[in-house]
Amino acid sequence: SNNFFLLCGPCAIEGEEMAMRIAEKVVSITDKLNIPYVFKGSFKKANRSRVDSFTGIGDEKALKILRKVSETFKVPTITDIHEISDAHMAAEYVDILQIPAFLVRQTDLVVAAAETGKVINLKKGQFMSPESMKHAVQKVLDSNNEQVMVTDRGTMFGYQDMIVDFRGIPTMKQYAPVVLDVTHSLQQPNQSSGVTGGRPDMIETIARAGIVTGADGIFMETHFDPANAKSDGANMLHLDHLEKLLTNLVAIRKTVNSL
Amino acid sequence: SNNFFLLCGPCAIEGEEMAMRIAEKVVSITDKLNIPYVFKGSFKKANRSRVDSFTGIGDEKALKILRKVSETFKVPTITDIHEISDAHMAAEYVDILQIPAFLVRQTDLVVAAAETGKVINLKKGQFMSPESMKHAVQKVLDSNNEQVMVTDRGTMFGYQDMIVDFRGIPTMKQYAPVVLDVTHSLQQPNQSSGVTGGRPDMIETIARAGIVTGADGIFMETHFDPANAKSDGANMLHLDHLEKLLTNLVAIRKTVNSL
Amino acid sequence: SNNFFLLCGPCAIEGEEMAMRIAEKVVSITDKLNIPYVFKGSFKKANRSRVDSFTGIGDEKALKILRKVSETFKVPTITDIHEISDAHMAAEYVDILQIPAFLVRQTDLVVAAAETGKVINLKKGQFMSPESMKHAVQKVLDSNNEQVMVTDRGTMFGYQDMIVDFRGIPTMKQYAPVVLDVTHSLQQPNQSSGVTGGRPDMIETIARAGIVTGADGIFMETHFDPANAKSDGANMLHLDHLEKLLTNLVAIRKTVNSL
């Protein structure tokens, strides 16, 4: 259908019930809209601002929930890894391994992920130019894995704000399929509270601009109760708003395809 | 028609023949596409990097050419002013007075322009937040002139690059109609040569993102021979590419209007 | 004495009494410390965030106060100009004409100032690289005026913060004597209130770093009552703290001279 694809789910796997509930809803929407869908969930959160932040429910437990989502709804899944030893473990449960933005320069981690043979999603560091992602992609290719994509999650702009540089989308498409992460691109980091802020009112603005400039996929975190999500609540889209947003994006994509 | 409007022309008025030639072509395209059109041309260039850069053909001479374009093609015109004394002079010849980005914090200049009763186009300083344009707009309103619009021409990102922050478009629409300047937003300033560089390959990327995020107008410089234009050649769109670009933007605008 | 020089005074000339009081105090300190001193005061404020900000007591009136300070205390004076017509007027009263940072790319203004034969102080635009100031300096030299200096007043870092790039001091010393403006370098612009904020607690940090990296002069605004100053109160140094700060800077300068 030449539609964009969607990487979507909660930030962290907080439990089976919530994961299944979110997956079911997103599957029903993406089926209707013919959007290829990948369920996203973190099995642990390793890079929190503060030591008392939520870090997960247990690695194996969370990974098994990801597998259950996949088997129940017949959708592929994606999760992020933080240590070399995570790569092999996570690869047994999910279809796509994601390298977090802070870690995309860690050669050993990228190579370990690539060597599992899974699809690799490299997040552009907030401190990296679009052009420099060429070298990150090359590390995957050099590991005999050609299934690699790149996700833009914004670029640091001063200490407490991020901007999406949309020139990066056509630039990075020269190296691999490009996803726009509309959740983390709207973070406002380094807040004095130690809790990252956000601009959720700008999700649709950024998502539309991503589609119209050629993004192959959209990454988005969603929850039926963002205010009580255990992480990243600041920028999550409420599940109730997902269908309208995706409907708009599909319409824009159809127009772009016709140009 | 609820279409976007277009501010377009050469950077500087280099002479009558070139102004008329560009205007005729743009008018024929915008008539076909139902795009409200304003002819743009600078009567002098005051903020060049180097003293030996081209600064104009003479103020009165250039302004008379703007008037001739207006009368010949029945289109309104816009030009930029740099000194308080320019405001009254230019107001006799053109319909819209533009305050350059570097000068938008000069209260006396903004007020002098506003007091002519002409439409005012305030360019967002490269060093200003979208939110801070509220105060610039207020200076026009406080001068009893409600005809004011705001143009984004990018934001400094490091010394030698600019980024368009598309969050700024819905933000500034709270204050006034918003135009996206796709020519100057792609400048790469502070090059060691003293000549500003650019990314003209990104014009369509940036323009599409502007339309899809709600820009009311597009500002663009064009020339039939950008390489030999006397200023800003680095980012000008070749006149031959204008129709295709605008056709694409109109299609996107129609889709956006339907959402 | 090979000491640094000081450009110092209130932001705006609010009246004769306050100007004389500040000058007298600064003169007594700089005489004791053998610091060549130039009295600084703006005769009008043209680039305020909001139209209701204080803009001055009248041009002639303020310029006459600058002359009186000069004659009374035998010190040179400096003021900033914003329009071409200001250049000739101000040159009759002061010794140094300063081009504000927002205006340093306005060729006509720089040339008009240079042609008065006065010393010219070019402030680096917040959006300019140190290297690009070479072209601004060249505009003065090309106007047959070799008396030119450059002042760093910080560089935009995101929308609401500034950083001083100390690499710029040795870089710009290749073109002209370099002054560090420790008042405006600590501004925090684009605050939602429309009133620029600041970090006055960092004045000594920034000033020390300026001296140790080779600044030829220090620019600083001071007041006996910063909280009630009519402009730029956010970063002014209280006059009572000036002597201790300058004493420390002189000690550092002596050490640097000995290396």
Next chain:
Amino acid sequence: SNNFFLLCGPCAIEGEEMAMRIAEKVVSITDKLNIPYVFKGSFKKANRSRVDSFTGIGDEKALKILRKVSETFKVPTITDIHEISDAHMAAEYVDILQIPAFLVRQTDLVVAAAETGKVINLKKGQFMSPESMKHAVQKVLDSNNEQVMVTDRGTMFGYQDMIVDFRGIPTMKQYAPVVLDVTHSLQQPNQSSGVTGGRPDMIETIARAGIVTGADGIFMETHFDPANAKSDGANMLHLDHLEKLLTNLVAIRKTVNSL
């Protein structure tokens, strides 16, 4: 002596001979100048731009060389770790464990390092504000380890440049002793070649500003043949220039101590 301390050595441990040669020279200089000295060397390089960059001579082999340097010259040593499993291993050989800037948000890694009981050196992420390092320091303290310091290695400024924000030094001194890394602060990342560039001509400028604004320590990479160093050659100080630079810094520190 209330002098600053020095973390210094090659970037990577390329072999025993080179490590011993560099250590011997630095020890002789720092002994003369009464500078407390810690020998620095990476036992592996994990975050290279390209997969074909040099990554090390073998972990155990490199760590044993660090121990030999320590025993031979009676100096403490520091090395950086990249994985949780590195923490325990490296702690057997060195005195200080360093968390790289890209990894300082990885809670598990910081906690694993802290739990070894070794001194921890946290590098400020290029994407972090000075204030946000408070949370990173707190993670070490919460692990019952009070021996923690913070190192500034510059802040991203656009894609291809870094700036040192010297306001960060007094800010971070509120949380822990602060070191200025004058080597990596001068990197120019994201170059199109995939090899990070630099500004080694600015080492003394940045180092002086660090000392005068209160840095407790200086971090610097040095080599007797920077052009042929296997990593980070772009900003290394030639070993022949070290004594003169440190002599100047000691003089500045003495003056600062006396203020």
